[in-house]
Amino acid sequence: MARMKFLCDADRCIECNACVTACKNEHEVPWGINRRRVVTINDGLPGERSVSMACMHCTDAPCAQVCPVNCFYTTNDGVVLHNKDTCIGCGYCFYACPFGAPQYPQASNFGSRGKMDKCTYCSGGPEEDLSIAEYEKYGANRLAEGKLPLCAEMCSTKSLLAGDGDIIAEIYRERVVTRGYGSGAWGWKTAYGETVNVSA
Amino acid sequence: QQPVNPTASSVQEQQLLDALKPGETISGRISIPDDNAADLQKPSNKDWMGFNLKVSDRVMGVALVGTLLALLVFFVVKGRLKIEAGRAGRTITRFNVFERTVHWTMAISFIALALSGINVAVGRYIVLPWLGYEAFGSLTYLGKLAHHYLAWPFMVCVVITFLMWVRHNIPNKLDLRWLKEGGGLLVKGKHPPAKKFNAGQKIVFWGVVVGGSLVAASGLLLMFPYFLDSATDWQLAQIAHALIASGMMAMILGHIYIGTVGTEGALDAMTTGQVDVNWAEQHHSLWLEEELAKGAVQRRGPGGEVTPAE
Amino acid sequence: MLIKRKNIHASGTGGALAQSFLGMGQRKLDRRSFLRRSGVAVGGLAAVSSLSGGLFERAEAATPHDHAAPAERRKNMCTHCSVGCSVIAEVQNGVWVGQEPAFESPINRGSHCAKGASSREVVHGDRRLKYPMKKVGGDWVRITWDQALDEIGAKMLEIREKSGADSVYMLGSAKFTNEASYLFRKFAAFWGTNNVDHQARICHSTTVAGVANTWGYGAQTNSYNDIRNAKTIIFMGSNAAEAHPVAMQHILSGKETQRANVFVLDPRMTRTAAHATEFVRIRPGTDIAVIWGMLWHIFQNGWEDKEFIRKRVYGFDEAKAEIMKWNPAEVERVTGLKEEVVKRVAETFATVKPATFIWCMGGTQHTVGTANVRAYCTLLLATGNVGDIGMGANIFRGHTNVQGATDMGLDVGNLPCYYGLAPAAWAHWCRVWDVPFSYIESRFDEVPAKQGREARTRAQNMEVSGIPSTRWFDATMLDSEDVDQQDGVKAMIVFGHGANTIPRMKAAQNGMNALDLLVVADPHPTTFAALHTRTDNTYLLPICTNFEVAGTRTASNRSIQWGEKVVEPIFESDNDYAVIYRLSQRLGFADEMFKTFEMVDGKFSKEPTAESILREINRGGWSTGYTGQSPERLKAHMRNQHKFDIITLRAPKDDPEVGGDYYGLPWPCWGTPEMRHPGTHVLYNTNIPVAEGGGAFRPRFGLEREGVSLLAEDSWPVGSDIEDGYPEFTMALLQKLGWDSELTAEERAVIEKIGNNNPEAIAKVSWTLDLSGGIQRVAIKHGCVPFGNGKARVVAWNLPDPVPVHREPIYTPRPDLVADYPTREDGRQLRMPNIGHTVQARAVEQKLFEQFPTVLTSGRLVEFEGGGEETRSNPWLAELQQDMFCEVNTQDAAAKGIKDGSWIWVYGPEDNAKVRVKALVTDRVAPGVAFMPFHFAGWFMGEDQRGKYPQGTDPIVLGESVNAVTTYGYDPVTGMHEGKATLCRIEAAA
């Protein structure tokens, strides 16, 4: 089975935020929730790089391990999903996640944050594939339709790669070899405990 | 205006990771007005997760299971502490209605907080398997609500308890002796003298006041994360909360044991408010004397009233 | 179950924005329920039209995207920028429910930027204008279309009666389809005015003027895709990463595979600069000095392409006189750039070829905009970097169809396809329109003599360029004597243009208040609806977006793409074609104007089909090669997108439908559609035959000057029967060559008719006037370019500063340089006075640079577009940029005690201008330089104007407009404003 991953090639990312609005569009993600976001390191300085980040669908996902109600599960594709019905909005996954992926509809201090929402790798949730219920809770299920995540598909510069980890690592590796530079497979070490070997 | 080659000088993730100290975040600029969003990566969040799993949960487990086991052993070995002189049949008022109300409010909210807290921490290992996801989810959600709302009466009661009983709980030399003599457990039949609260109870009192305050403080930070500067602060608060709570739960388990099965006659103090004079003689000799002395003058004291048994 | 999924809804992040949400009648942004609501507007709306009040109460028509059910896929283009990304819409029950990547498009290969990826919301936008409205006693009132058009028509006729046709200003849009642009230009002609303009004025007017005056056509020579072939790339005043993001896909892959040198010459360390191999920071407004500095090194070291210059360029001897003044010391004094930097960039550009030069607003929006552009072209010509793949002037155009709208003559000085305003041009279009010349002539004003200027007859007035859009408000406020037409401007008819996008907004505000009539026909109310204090005679007409109408648009690379109607116009909106038709009915010339089109039933009225309008463009657009792109061919291209190569943009020769074509038949696509010219991917390319898209420089400046030939020497497109330079093709030339016998009888008949059967006139019929296309056909058959084979020129003797001269911006931090490099003397251009010199002298005299010490420049954010009315109304975009800001350098901020994210005041040197914005403290800008995006409006000089929008149409995000503080300054050729270099003062706000 394929192991799905993201790889943002920061040497291509121009912080155009297409990935962000594509996600909003595909899943009708409401104001205040950002399943994906783009952060610029060293803004305005010569070393500047922008990186698009969402849930990395980690190996041994930290979010899953701290969730008090065990509502996470990992699909056969290696996608980390969760069940909104049982989520209690405690926020633990947010604090465990190295990438700030979990999002909450309410930013109020006291009480519930509401049901956690995060990137589903465009593959819905526990409801029946492609059902309206699934769409309403988790957004579209592109994987079930045989498509890849829309954020990556619409990336302006093909910076954001999504798909089988081995394949996208190979694409990245080839790019680095071709052009002679690469700022790294952002997040891979932290998420998967490995990174892309780019030595030719 | 020196020319630069931005491509060649671009930041490397590995360099940033290497330079990162524990608790630090690789952050940048983002246009959405949400500070969290500007944090790109914080590998040490995994340390918090690890600590939670490997330390907090285990500490809690050990604190709870260990204490229960210890108490069981103690009970088996020592059995129930009897009123050695038997019940006198005459009682003396130990806690008035107000004191008892405060105590029980505090006790009930504490137990609810503890149970719901335990459930959040380790419920998925022990409760989830036999309740199933749906029911466990609902239970935990309710527990969470309970935890959030019962924290308030608990905190109020801790404050009142402190004001109400602090003057009886100033440590003094008697406490040293009481402790040296192991509260009368070491030598059978010989009870160290104590005023209204003995050293053991003072420990519980201060444990509740100090521990309660800390658990409240850390709990409030968990509940109002937006007052915290960073996620790291929240994580520290969470660790503190879990560890202090574990300690308190262990202590309170002991307290409950002593107050119920452990000591004959003790529970009366918190139910009817009246204790047997012989019980008082045995555990709080000096207090009893004080009360009787007061009674000689007035037969009324701040602690209550001594009445004949008839 | 106790746990029910709570509705995930908006939680504002506080501050002004959250209030804006609350202001919306508690309408939470729950997307799913909203989707349902907007579905309401589809279907039988036309029947309800303006009668029913309760638009929203009708049955809930649609469910959210049902992924289990099939959806129809419709293809159109992103409506925002000139890259021209294809958008695939999934439509269910008439509702646009999903957007899919258009992988087959060779332009975007599925990609988008933030704007394109949120296209769907453009159509669903609940902040759109929903029905016609007018101001009554200061309040917005809903009215019917008929009432609106009747009243507007009557008022226009009344104004025409009193002040003449020229007093009604027709401001069109770069958002129009080609068909709407063409209609709007035709509409202005039938009304009788040349006061018709659009965004190109404030965008690339200087490019078009500069480039057309150098080598023939005012357009990008190559394509985004072709930049993949470049080995050296210069961006000068272009921030493509934010402004043309998908272009960066091609550029960055090219950079990687070619290991190309990428230089970014810009005042700011932009997102584009972050991917450069060298970033060179320049002072705003010094482009000519930098380019001349580079050319100095090139000529000093003999790096120029001597052969290319000899064969294909005129005037370097003259140009060198100016260029060689720019020795390294002088360059450093003016620009601050070190010799070795300038030299390195110059050497690389001249020697590591092919090299391409990309420019955009950093170059064009200046008082020296046209001169800047010509300096860039001079660099390209000196290094032989034009006319082949991987090189050229890659001019990144602006709006989605700014190229097409310009081509269609939405311009004060042109008829469609750059025919100009000469009598022959009018006669040509009158033939296409099938109306007598005298009819159009009768529509124009006679202009009385004023201030010593000569009076004009109607026919003469037809030849005089109109007032540029940058000056419309001056034309309402100035004494009528000062405005070179019958009267000042009394009415603004604005189709798709913002008011916050032209500098000097205080003056614009006064201008709006002074108008007798203001009409805004737009999907959104725009600042034209909110800035003024008008109480009456102000109308808003809801136009649908390009997704709700069919038509073509021309991308920056001249590819023309056919967009399908995705959904029916929502709410009561209607398309531009129908509205122009209905308005012309009120004005009495609908029948004349529309008789050439196929009319069908539209939403509320008859309307012309996009196909028939395009066919008319094909019938008349010979001069630019807009003739081969029939609706059928363009539709075939959209069907066969996947067949086009992503580097060459060409389809395999053997394809039955599009074989050998370049994608989108980039103009010039010569001859008739039947001729199947493939279009021109790379302009002026002599390395391929003309029939395959080859060409040469266009000789349009005469055949010789001062005894020197202006025709090419020893250079011709491969396969040409004439192996030398030659002038444009006319009947006379064909006859001379003996090729006229190859014309068919029909072709000859058409030509003879155009020449009124008069041999002398027939001989004069040229490739641009020949409605049969025969002349083009025969020329191309012989491998010749219809327009001739000439030299490009680096001396434009018809323009001010024939060789570009550095001139300091009007408001400059370097008064010491004004003495040496003053702006041009005052004068009159385009019916208006230009007092730039006086303003500059006064600024120096009053030492304004002391009170306003910071250089202010402006430009784009990727999330918002133009005036921002559409994009700031799109929650998916608005969320990403919630506050208007000003980039302040870190040192400057520290010195002034300004913190990142805090409020500041930015003061401008004119009109007591000031704006309250947030500080974005960053090293993107150099010390002493500040930058503000120009997409915001709705606050004006500290005042929140939200309440002035009709209810429910206020954009989600409002903010100050930078153009409240930008200042006077106009390019003498085109009237371009100075948008990129002025002065300001920044102070922390309480």
Ligand SMILES: Nc1nc2c(c(=O)[nH]1)N[C@H]1C(S)=C(S)[C@@H](COP(=O)(O)OP(=O)(O)OC[C@H]3O[C@@H](n4cnc5c(=O)[nH]c(N)nc54)[C@H](O)[C@@H]3O)O[C@H]1N2
């Ligand atoms: N997201 C987005 N994309 C757009 C648009 C939009 O509004 N939003 N608009 C479209 C339109 S209409 C256009 S015209 C294009 C414009 O696209 P661009 O011209 O690329 O955009 P700008 O940000 O206006 O300006 C480009 C750069 O010019 C620099 N600059 C300022 N002053 C000078 C100067 O004196 N010399 C030089 N060399 N550079 C200078 C600025 O720092 C800026 O980085 O973008 C199109 N694409």
Ligand SMILES: Nc1nc2c(c(=O)[nH]1)N[C@H]1C(S)=C(S)[C@@H](COP(=O)(O)OP(=O)(O)OC[C@H]3O[C@@H](n4cnc5c(=O)[nH]c(N)nc54)[C@H](O)[C@@H]3O)O[C@H]1N2
């Ligand atoms: N200071 C400063 N000022 C600038 C610039 C700068 O860099 N700095 N840039 C300049 C440039 S390059 C440009 S191009 C201008 C852009 O400035 P504007 O053109 O004023 O900005 P837009 O908001 O794009 O205006 C387009 C309008 O068309 C409407 N519209 C969209 N589709 C249609 C349609 O199909 N039909 C009709 N009728 N209307 C439609 C939209 O709702 C919108 O109101 O701003 C210029 N102003």
Ligand code: HEM
């Ligand atoms: C079922 C549970 C409990 C029982 C049966 C119980 C019983 C008692 C009794 C009998 C006393 C009186 C001892 C005396 O007479 O001196 C007492 C005192 C006290 N209890 Fe509890 N208690 C319980 C739970 C709690 C809890 C949860 C807390 C605090 C969180 C608490 C805090 C105290 C304190 C501070 C005192 C006074 C000091 C002391 O006597 O140790 N009790 N309790």
Ligand code: HEM
């Ligand atoms: C006094 C005020 C208290 C407050 C404001 C408070 C608040 C909180 C909060 C906000 C949480 C996070 C989980 C959630 O959101 O449900 C939490 C967790 C917890 N609380 Fe409390 N709490 C308080 C007292 C207590 C007490 C008295 C105990 C038990 C003795 C306790 C035990 C726990 C435990 C065990 C957890 C789970 C920690 C983990 O996951 O490791 N809390 N508390």
Ligand code: SF4
């Ligand atoms: S990125 Fe965060 S939310 Fe996603 S799997 Fe990893 S820890 Fe969980």
Ligand code: SF4
């Ligand atoms: S917020 Fe929900 S998903 Fe996250 S840890 Fe808590 S219960 Fe689990």
Ligand code: SF4
């Ligand atoms: S994979 Fe899908 S859900 Fe995840 S960020 Fe991309 S678009 Fe959003």
Ligand code: SF4
């Ligand atoms: S779409 Fe691609 S280039 Fe744009 S911000 Fe996202 S990852 Fe970066």
Ligand code: SF4
């Ligand atoms: S704005 Fe331009 S680059 Fe972005 S999607 Fe639209 S056409 Fe493409």
Ligand SMILES: [Mo]
């Ligand atoms: Mo533009």
